[in-house]
Amino acid sequence: MTAVRTPTLAAAKLVFQRDMTLAWRRWDEVAQPLIFYVVVTTMFPLATTPDLSALRVIGGGVVWVAALLASLLALEALFRADVEDGTTEQWVLSGQPLGYLLLAKVAAHWVLTGLPLVIMSPIVGTGLGLPTSVWGVLMSSLLLGTGTLSILGGIGAALTVGVRRGSVLLSLLVLPLAMPLLIFGSRAVSMQMDGDSPAGPLQLLAAIFFMALSLGPIAMSAAIRISVEN
Amino acid sequence: MDLQTFFEMGGYAGYVWTSYGLTALILLWNWWAARRFEAEAQLAARRRNELALERTA
């Protein structure tokens, strides 16, 4: 039997497909961050004021904070099951570049959690008094921001996978690193609302995303190798 | 310049002296913590050595 070695891209695709298949069979777990997102944003009008014109001032920020927290919540268990059942071990030994496999896994995770948050954001934003004119900016900033956060969170999840009380630790590690996303993202929304061009912060978000995309896999594979050593 | 005006710091006495006091405190804490850290590590290493000697003996 002479076998053909799987090309890296096909291998990454398999990892992506596998996670989609698994999520399909556990759809309830996928829905949880989304529900969390909606519930958290509901708390702000209740805690402050139902006046939409007042909520509008902080609306962009609230949507952004809630989105960050919701996707971070889902990231905690990203690698846990795979490390515990020995799947990541086999990935390390597959002869494929580990970083790409992990990036494919993070991509699947983003499609399952980040993307629904982005799609949901206009509805949530409307509840916070955000006008339809900012929908485009809100969604595109969240698109770039949640993508970056998935990679940052992937690094954090890979580092904390074998650790006691990993979930709190993960937030402590990742949230400070995610502050620039929050600043640029929520600022882009309010600039659009004030009639300024949000191009600047959006470009910065894109730059950060591509940086995370190129450097993230290296950090993730280093972190997973450490976590697999047991 | 007399001592009284020096300690008053032009009305900023509370702020200035708190800042310098805090700095001294942090530096002293670091001094103490670093020394203790080193001493504890030395003690632990010595104990490990003794254990290893006992085992070989």
Place this chain on the structure above:
Amino acid sequence: MSWTWFHKLASPPHAYRILGSLAPWFGWASLALILLATWWGLVKAPADYQQGDGFRILYVHAPSAWMSMFTYVVMAVAAGVGLIWRIKLAHAAAAACAPIGASFTFLALATGSIWGKPMWGTWWVWDARLTSELLLLFLYLGYMALRASFDDPQRADRASAVLALVGVINVPIIHYSVNWWSTLHQPASVTKFDKPSIDLAMLIPLFLMIAGFQLYFGWAVSRRLRGEILRRERNANWLKEAA
């Protein structure tokens, strides 16, 4: 070129001994410089024409803010060296840096806040520099929490090294984003530390204090590094002659 000198320097017993003989020099020099700078800053330097004597807080605030950044960079470089060339001593150095850096960051935050009270009228203002320091403190705390959560020092070393490298890439981005954010929100009239129009007589104690803090850092790192070396040595037979 041979690397033997390097390996000799990086060998635990050798490094342990060298650090032990260096530390007192660092210690006494830093004590002298810090005392000199304190006297100069509190007594000799003239008061600021705008801020009066409250300005003297700067002499401890600015050096500790500088040390907080400096230490993070040193820590990340050491972590990177340890991760790439698998040098235990470098990992140990990174571990030694973290608590010192965190304490300087805390000091910069506290003194900045004390300075802000008479200048701004409140204990806390979301000023770019203070906010950056706060985020830096979070980075230090995360680093130390991650390190503490591993039982095996080798794994702790490498995991925290990855975090330190990710962090050090992020620090300029955080810094830039916070600056950008604060210029959008704050009126320019607020007094800042950034470019105080001070003359040389006021700058000398500042530089003296920075130098003193650097030497103090050298002392504290030497002490802690010796401890970290011992922790990582599984049979320190050389300890008897060294201690």
Place this chain on the structure above:
Amino acid sequence: MVVDGALFEAREINAWRGDRHILRDVSFSVRPGEFLKVTGPNGVGKTTLLRVICGLLPAEGGELLWRGKSIRGRRDEFNFELGHLGHLNSLKGDLTARENLKFLAGLRTTLTAQTIDATLDRVGILSRGDLPARSLSAGQKRRLALARLLLADAALWILDEPVTNLDTAGIRLVEELIVDHLEHGGLAIAAAHQRLLDDAPCLRRLELEP
């Protein structure tokens, strides 16, 4: 200097677990067609040795050679020729047996439905191919993990307690698979407590001492 005809060689491997110096200068070599059985009491470092070979644990000192060359800096190449069966079966309970092979063994080699079915048949669980791995018995899960090993098409097998959870027929299957692998020029290194190919001519022993 390379040991005559050896495809895989370990030279003076040292490894620590925490404070314990668990492997001290372990050296051995394996030729094509040889089965190296690593034995010794619990905690002597059998698993550690196998994991060091796989690169899942860092060694401190020592060198691994594959086809006469050090594997340092060529890990991915070496990994592709290495098939690993660990304590864990690396299975996903929510995926069927077929899907498990497709998504994990498929990372290494391009698989067709026929090769997957043939392999499932070889390890005797073809009829369970569409059941979720969760509902397989412990022995069947082990067989599924063996199928993954077969599909890896690796020259060097690293087996950590391969016959755990297997009945007599299962143990005979593992022996057959190993012998078949060796006859095709493969190598195998295994840690095992039970009898495994104990009288076979291809067997060599490596006794680890505490």
